[in-house]
Amino acid sequence: MINQTEQTDVVVIGAGPSGALVSALLRQRGWHVVVLEGQHFPRFSIGESLLPQCMAYLSEAGMDDVVDKHAEELGFQFKNGAAFHYQGTDTAIDFTDKFSAGRGTTYQVKRAAFDKLLADTAQAQGVEIRYGHRVEALQEHDEHIELSVASEQQSYRLQARFVLDASGFGRVLPRLLELERRSSLPTRTAYFCHINDHISAANFDRNKILISVHPQHRDIWYWLIPFADGSASLGVVGEPEYFDEALSEQQNLWRLVGQEPNLAALLDSAQAITDTQRLGGYSADVSRLYGRRYALLGNAGEFLDPVFSSGVTIALKSASLAAPVVDGFLRGEKVDFDKDFAQPLKQGVECFKTFVLAWYDGRFQDVIFYPQQRSDVRRMISAILAGYAWDETNPYVAQSERRLDVLATLCNMEAQ
Template sequence: MSAIPEFETQVAIIGAGPAGAIAASLLHKAGIRVLVLERQQFPRFSIGESLLPCCMQFIEAAGMSEALNKAGFQFKNGAAFRRNGNYNCFDFTDKFTQGPGTTFQVERAHFDKLLADTAAAQGVNIRYGHSVTAIDLNARPILDISDDQGKQYRLQADFILDASGFGRVLPRLLDLERPSNLPPRQAIFTHVEDGITDPDFDRNKILISVHPQHQDIWYWLIPFSNGRCSLGVVAEPARLAHQQGTLEQQLFALVNEEPGLKRLLSNARAVRDTAQLGGYSARVSTLATDKFALLGNAGEFLDPVFSSGVTIAMQSSALATDCLMRKYNGEEVNWDKDYCQPLTQGVDTFRTYVEAWYDGRFQQVIFSEDQNPKVKQMICSILAGYAWDRDNPFVKDSLRRLNMVVELCADRQSSPTPEPS
């Protein structure tokens, strides 16, 4: 019986999505040997098509901006919110934090392949159709790997970055999974040929609409540059239990309960199978050790409402690769202090707003008629992805600051309108 082949690298990266591609590019540019293991073949469908401007910094650092700008994706400059006929938008160029104020709305199959192909063109070794089946962390990490032809081998590495997204490879193999502290929610989604003729519809912004009777049910509409949109609805499973018919019929029945969307999408037709995703909010007991780090969704996923997933993935890639570069330069790295804590600070800022969205506090702020421009700029920075900017009071002290604005909004609404003199 022949021995299982063994290989070696400095950093093994599990997953070639945005987190993995950015991390691999940054490490390769620093002269660190990386090997990327991707279970699927690209292109492959992925949900989460609305990027945030903060992402552009990491794409630029990885040397991928030119390829992205030439790809023809839909330009994005903000987010629009609508509830019961009330409409408000956030212009990401009018924000508190310095940095890019525009980005793109992308079909992820093409976007993820573009990043991975650009990393490969830079010299990164990506193996598609290769799955990690076991891991040994007793000494130098060893990964057992099987390719899509059934061939097996072992890979020894100094360090492992898990960028496997919802596959959550290391959390599953190392029993790191822990229940999320967010209530379970379910999304139903598809891509549509949108047929939108309304001249007032702004294709440069994601549109988030709220159900007219249930504030915890919301819809996303993300325009692409080819006349299509990503369309989805999010609700707690109990809210969706009574829905009848196929997933596509359920989705469009819910869309038709929101008058603005019903009118906007009166000519829309689905162009891919409608799918559902539930129980996606997740967390872990350990984000990193001196042998591995979890990036993006492999570590924690909150909720799709503010499109934070890709931003958190890229931010985690930047933090982890910075730690690894310092490690290979002979510096001492404290993975809790240098990676886990700073990453968690930004994630917790997003968490503040996710929780406040569903309990209605943040919706009250968004749809307030009398908004302070400076406060709106600070909140806009967070919606644009700059949840790690500690100079922003709404980042540094997110819960207290948000509750303060919620109270001000409530006071304005409860104050009687003065009689004309």
């Protein structure tokens, strides 16, 4: 039974990274912000290997210093790059040696602790977060949006002058407003869990995510994300036909791990410490990223693929772009959400998408594993993999598809 109607300036749906950041930025600008989070923190989430560019966006709300301060006690693993393995060949990208200016290191985090830290920081800055509150319906009006909200104790209406959807895979507004659109990327499935890795190999670098490629099927890949406490996140990604529906999630994961000799050897003493989970059909898109009184942040708008850990970076970028535009809108200024929010956000997303597509069709793998890389080109690629996909001074950002296609062709020709 709905028994009351409340009013606020801004409602943010979801208290994950983009929700915590955008709510803190808007609170700093003087607005009353209510965050509605359907779950209770801490809670599990994937997307555990951050990119250095994330830290620049967190710095806008003073959250980068908070993450640095609490990294050791929360077991965040220092990260300075990415390692790759395919058919006995190893290579690595050093994020501190990159084309774009800015931080070159970050962390590999257990998202339960990381997300709670950001949300707690937003609360300390004056943001109101309501856990266990779910948006069930909405009505758009000229002067506000009215949300129907349900919690364990009550149902109520909440009127806001603006609504930001940071609900991630929950995709609340895309569902309620029928904005969902089929992704241009093929349907893929991920199986993943946390392990005590017990890795003893002397050449294993815990400061980097390890991305391994299946020796026979180059469109199957694995992530291994070490944490500071000796545990790790392990996952495999492939199209559905590579997995056996007759097997359990755990069996599917470890069957594929056993097919990659280097990874299997690294993890010969590993022990699972969480149940294996399955996430299918995760790539998503929408018909539009904003309306008159709403905007979509992060995964609520478009999610590409986990291969380059771009999800949290895109989410934080969307929050960084949205905050000043929403602030101007609430102040009655003439704002352009397309020019100042949607278009610049899509610019970096399209850059990432170019590299994702080239990873799965093999072109970017040819580049990554090419043995005689030019140092200047390598630094440009490093910048993008470090999250600096909005730096248009980088030729591989400004002309992603053309540059990468030419580079891959050259690498492939010289390798033959």
